[in-house]
Amino acid sequence: MFTKYSEALEWIHARLRLGIKPGLSRMEWMMEKLGHPERKMKTVHIGGTNGKGSTVTYLRNILEAAGYSVGTFTSPYIEQFNERISVNGKPISDKEILELTNVIRPLADELEETELGGPTEFEVITAMSFYYFANVNQVDIVIYEVGLGGRFDSTNIIHPIASIITNIGLDHTNILGHTYGEIAFEKAGIIKEGIPTFTAVKNEEALKVIKEQAEKKQAPLYRLNQDFKVTSHSPQANGEIFTLKSAEHTLEQLEISMIGQHQTENAALAAMAAQSINHDEDFSISENAIRTGLKKAYWPGRFEILSNRPLVIIDGAHNDEGISALVQELSTRYSNYNIHIVFAALKDKKLDQMIAQLDQVADEISFVSFDFPRAAQANDLFAISKSKNKVMADKWDTHLSKITKSLENNQILVVTGSLYFISEAKPHLCEFLKNNVISL
Template identity: 35%
Template sequence: MSDNQAVETAFTTYEEARDWIESLVPFGIRPGLDRIRLLLERFDHPERRLKFIHVAGTNGKGSVCAYLTRVLVKAGYDVGTYTSPYITSFTNRIQYNGTDMDPEALVELVNEVRPQVEEIAASELGSPTMFEVSTLLAILYYARRTYPDFVVWETGLGGRLDVTNVVSPLLSVITNVGHDHMDILGDSLEAIAREKAGIIKPGVPVVASVTQPEAIAVLREQAAAAKSTLYLLGEQYHERLLSQRENEQVFEFDGLQRSLGSLAITMNGRHQVTNAAVAVMALEVLRSYYAVLVDEDVLRSGLRETVWAGRLEMVSQEPRLLLDGAHNPEGAAALAAALQDTYSYKRLHVMLGMLENKSHRATLRHILPLVDSLIVTEPEFRKKMSADALAALVAEEGCACEIIIEPDWRQALDQLQARTGPEDLAVVTGTLYLIADVRSRLLDHSDYEKGW
């Protein structure tokens, strides 16, 4: 192809660039690093010029990334943040100092990477996936456009073979290990822990809040093999809840070098205290190893100001409607605990939509005992579980609640709002793909894009 032809076929709009990225979705999830390594090699390894904080775990990854980003930005550092899936638009997943990626930069970078992606697609390796291309775009955006001091780098799935594991970080973080993506990561907590522990690199410190003995044993083994120091919640650092009410939790942190009392967060759910403590310990390790300076008052205000969309997020007051992406048993347990400890209501009305490949029975067992009425629906996603199949599973588990089957999530939402009285609480939960759709509609985000 000539240079003139290349210019003629280049994308000129954000929509064109985004559509091309999303055209790669059918290639699915293919664990492995061969394609991303080849792509980075062709761009002269831009990842080697960046300082990563790599975050893995079953739940809490996004919240920990949000805490770290907010505190570091308030401390005066420039921070790139890579997370997934997105809630409003594709550029949500690639942020710089808390602001979405510039759409014009996305167009420019897509035009740059597209020829390489298509050349690899024609080889025996096959086409790079949407997530592989997104990861490459994020690295190029940070290494060639924004030059952050740190990149807060969220794992997509697992760790060992996840595309993000192509980097060598300053610090590895493993929030927890739970029952999610078991069709890919393994059918036991030990197997899943081994996949997540795959982000541990030689000599790189590790902060974790894993609690199960078999998972902890795996982390200890992997850290020892890599000669990496492991900082484990309950051993090298501790957190203790001091007070809890809606939109404010106060806790104390005790680390190896100092203790901090009366730290406050506005994110709800007891699990968010643990996530905040993980972030504080990560910052303590960065201070010890790399002289990262965060004043105590900056830490306190940064923690308090942190928000994360779609996680115990109250998006409406009339009626009161809460969004929470509890898509696995551990997430459902955290939601159930918050519904009992944090929120008050007369009746609880829940709208639920799931994907096919989740541990639904264990998830339902946490939620069903609390529910007065349950509306079962379907997310608009290629791997959705049908409302009828999910309702049948609910019936098998047993629920004293009223059960409504409404496949159309928009009509389901209308029914949920209509039946929620002034003293009641409505909750939309399940897959984040449903949460993203509902959130966009309730907050009137006309520029909303489906979050892959």
């Protein structure tokens, strides 16, 4: 039995040593022991390569605006570990984490003695969330974000009332496959028999696989640019305005407070899913709730402006597709600025492609490393870059402080890369800006 939150958290994080072990057998074993909590709740399942977290928060805010209590399960965290299991956007307490860990720990120990082996960190946290929402804090609906892939992800034991697949890119290729089709097959594993699925996938190879899987499972499939469209998009200083058109509805002048054209697509997916959920007898979601929820939605670390004077932005662009979206927004919105990018990444990403894109938009670029088992070393990132104005720094926190302090009116600092890095960098930057009397 753990008696302190810190002990529980240390035990959970220690399970990172087990790495990633795709498969549902360990989850099914634990759910059997717990009396199948995953069957006692209404859920929505969200998978894809990029945009999962943003889509979760759009849908959560819509449902909250409609008056419902909404649980969310997301990863990784940006500001604190507890936010991975949240209710109406509020992370569960340290005390609840401690109690949940004491429920799951004996099962993990018992499972370790079987031929299945011990559960991974992600499996432990997923099991904690199922137990929490079924037995500790029952809510109206829970939104589950896929951790990796879909077909063998530990969240894929739920039977949702709607499924969403955001976009698909060539990420985690060593696990999910090396082609769009192979990765799409894994992502499409969350499609369930007869359950409506909404997707923003554009790649034809990937979309073909998703259509095939939806047809096999007789699941209605709604596709961006075919069954619903984003039109009349207009970038704003602090967000976007767009119109959502589908066969059933046209919602004009929808506003979101997150920046980027890609965010209009994530918001459209959430709005379409909300309209589908409306067909469930337990839910009634008005157009006003959709409008209010979309405008209110906020997700940390996604093109987030930490300060306007000086201009400091963080963005968890952790793969090639994410970097493309970031570069597009910087080129569109800040072409008149001198852009200094600070980049840290995991070593299993397509670093050459990511850095090549950043080199093109950055006037200056810094490479740093951080304390994480899969983190790339700053000197390796530096060696890949072809920028004529590049540096590497041993201590990312000192380096960020130095750059921030020296920023002038025509300069912008963009901190990007791994979400694990962003989760460390954001609180440091916020504290530095606060202590140096700079307006947030």
